[in-house]
Amino acid sequence: MTDPVDLFVIGGGVNGAGIARDAAGRGLSVILCEKDDLAQGTSSRSGKLVHGGLRYLEYYEFRLVREALIEREVLLNAAPHIIWPMRFVLPHSPDDRPAWLVRLGLFFYDHLGGRRKLPGTRTLDLRRDPEGAPIKDAYSKGFEYSDCWVDDARLVVLNAVDAAARGAEVLTRTACVSARRDGGLWRIEMRDGATGAMRTVTARALVNAAGPWVTDIIGRVTGTNSARNVRLVKGSHLIVQKFWDGPQAYLVQNTDKRVIFINPYEDDKALIGTTDIPYDGAPEKVVADEDEIAYLLAAVNRYFKVQLRSDDVLESFSGVRPLYDDGQGNPSAVTRDYVFDLDTGGGGEGGDGAPLLNVFGGKITTFRKLAEHALDRLGGRFPAMGNAWTSGAPLPGGDLPGADVPAFLNTLRTEYPWLPRKLAGHYTRLYGTRTREILGNAADLGDLGRQFGPLLFEAEAKFLRRTEWATCAEDVLRRRTKHALHMTKAERAAFADWFDNAAASHRREAAS
Template sequence: MAQDKPLDIVVIGGGVNGTGIARDAAGRGLSVLLCEKSDLGSGTSSASTKLIHGGLRYLEQYEFRLVRESLMEREVLLRAAPHIIWPMRFVLPHNKSLRPAWMIRLGLFLYDHLGGRKLLPGSEGVKLADHPSGGPLKDDMTKGFVYSDCWVQDARLVVLNAIDARERGAEVLTRTECVSARRVDELWEIELRDLLSGQMRKVSARALVNAAGPWVASVLEQRVGSNRAAGLRMIKGSHIVVPAMFDHDYSYIFQNPDGRIVFAIPYEEDYTLVGTTDVEYEGDPAQVACSEDEISYLCNAVNEYFKSEIAPKDVVWTYSGVRPLYDDASQNASTITRDYVLDLDEQAGRAPMLSVFGGKITTFRKLAEHAMEKLCPLIACSAPDWTATAMLPGGDIGTHYGDVDFDAFVERFKKQHAWLPQELAWRYARNYGARAAMILGDAKDLSGLGQELGDGIYEAELSYLVEQEWLVEGADLLWRRSKLGLHVSKETAARIESWLAQHALAGRRAG
């Protein structure tokens, strides 16, 4: 059945750009529906290097606008979600054969000053022999540079945008695909299918946003019947996870002879994350995987710098994603612009469509703002921008807006709930921020959290995730809402799957 009143906007795609646009639009008072054919953030948005960063290497490509916007966004997003975004210091060991020291100093000077940095410490040169980061490095690495960026739980960032969109009035549908979308005069008529129940639904909207990421072209060609996707270029980026290669909190950025850079980042307490690659990709984005060549490339890249070498046999997990970049005719996959392009298909007397190409997770909020700047005049919306000073759900961890002292919040949280095991209290605080209270409810001890399914995972958390965060399957929790998949036993994972089949999946299939 079609709804009586047309929606203002339908968004296809539940990645960071789609949920960011839905949130921005809903906050302007517009009626919004978002559909995602899988889980939120299940594509490119959960396969990033998990950095909120300016992109130091983009300075060499003269991408000054992109770098400046990204640097400014670091602190905007840090204030908005200090529970899932936090500062990180990066060490760049100087390799004299690749770039001269003066060039790096100049780049870091620009990096410090382009974005109006206030919260993050600036860059500095260090003698690696006297610095905590120097120990794991080979002895010929004597000089380095240290600078700031931020880390983000990328898939959680997507979910928080979706929650905020819903709480501002948007309808967010997961496991729901757009079967077709066609213009009928000044409206879009859109057919949706719930992939769990099989139920069909028709809606109409004044504007359509195609934020399907790597599927942006297939949506245009197969669902809309448009050929406007000629500018898409798909680039695969892969990461590997290995047992911890160092025991300090610094991250590394390594230069490579091929011009690429590779990060080595402390990950999930017990591991090191290494990435990323840049490989042209032509297959199905849903089938993307890290190749043996990519694993070897990443191992070899860090082995040039670390005393203790790694081999493919040391890899405990890999993940890959496809970046839907705008084709700027670059010959090298690494130099294709990461800037975003918003393609507006506007015809007089016809409903508009906006397609999103490219972009970085760091710039999703500005991308959403720019998308609404294009769409608002076409759907008679005069509401102003608002997201620059708005917290994401759970981000109100301090005493005032912009209080990003997570450590102080954790200490208060532990004292308020002294019965919680320290590790569990920290995990709840880090994943959910102020909304951890919604999981705990009136509980006074662990029995108040319901059955433990194993490894510190209780029914109360699963219930919260089903009710508030669209949890349907075990992978939604173990690899997107968290990375508990690296930590829990197979038995725990099986119990989670069984619990969800009874409490979440059955309900969705029943419609």
């Protein structure tokens, strides 16, 4: 058994990866343990937005919205390659919320968070402004406001990459099967998912950031109790071909007062979501059902001239959001805020046992602030721990001069004049300045190796296996990239065969 680490984090979603990164940067020794792939659960199945949560104002969540709006610009500066501004068009329906109330909410939304970079709200004449062209003539008035798009799975991976660069050990496909207090430490047993091998480590503090599995970790793994709980809420999304012109997204109000986002996705596609349904099944088995698909299509068809059918759905995905249970009956009204439960071995927060910090709730926009607060709660255990630092630090690849993505893209094409613009844009949007690690000394496309799909070359796949814990084809095609959406079934199968063979060869070399 090795010497104790300071912090052991269970859960490779955005909260766990964010906490591991923050802790490693403060000088703590850290192990991050994830039973599947990074971001395989909720954190790759979100609406892919960094936003304040406009509709949360209706539930008087002013502090949460303000914090999220401030974080929106912090994250935009930290990762401009995977987070970028987007304008949202909100057609107004007189049958739902009155126009004055919507405009008042947008006024608060513009001013609560000290907005600096993003443009403010404007009123639209949907019969004259081009943004209204795809909207039915019955809707004449609308509003346009700003929020941000995020590649959610890459946000998680980049936090893990930065944590590892600062000394953390990141373990994927590794299940934490037992954690017990022993002599002022946590004694933790893990199982390698590939080999079945067991490993035991000790840690001075334990963080449970397992998301939908947080209560399972509390009871089954740590053998402790908590008075707090989560409510599992299912959110489903649809992917269809993009059916309007322009870069703008849309936000429509449904007849049940919920709002549905219709966002540009992967250049030529659209992402429609989400639903809010109580869920009590296994989080890993969640799928979109026919009623949800019909619900989302009906919301779109209420407003748009193009009428979508179920046959238009290219793919669907669902995620389980682990919302802190605040006693609200309506899933849409349940808070998106986060709550901590600090267990110090029966002595309350002032006890002297090895601490266990359970994380309940949260949203992708506030993960960085959540991580800061988590480390603050554990500060008494680590008096020599460094100060908060992540608010001004770029994520890997995000150190673009002036946070200017177009300028970097032009520089990249000057350095690699043979690189097609679309491929250069793909690398820039996923890897930022790390693109140079993929391209290296390549002098033409042939130097990137075998081509598997329109923009997928061998060099990128090897980079992801080498630096981002990609261990199977799905890790590459679905989470670290979205190549799967642009490849045929045969192309995906050919890539999977190549990747499995390459991974097996790599394991043999490592063993010899």
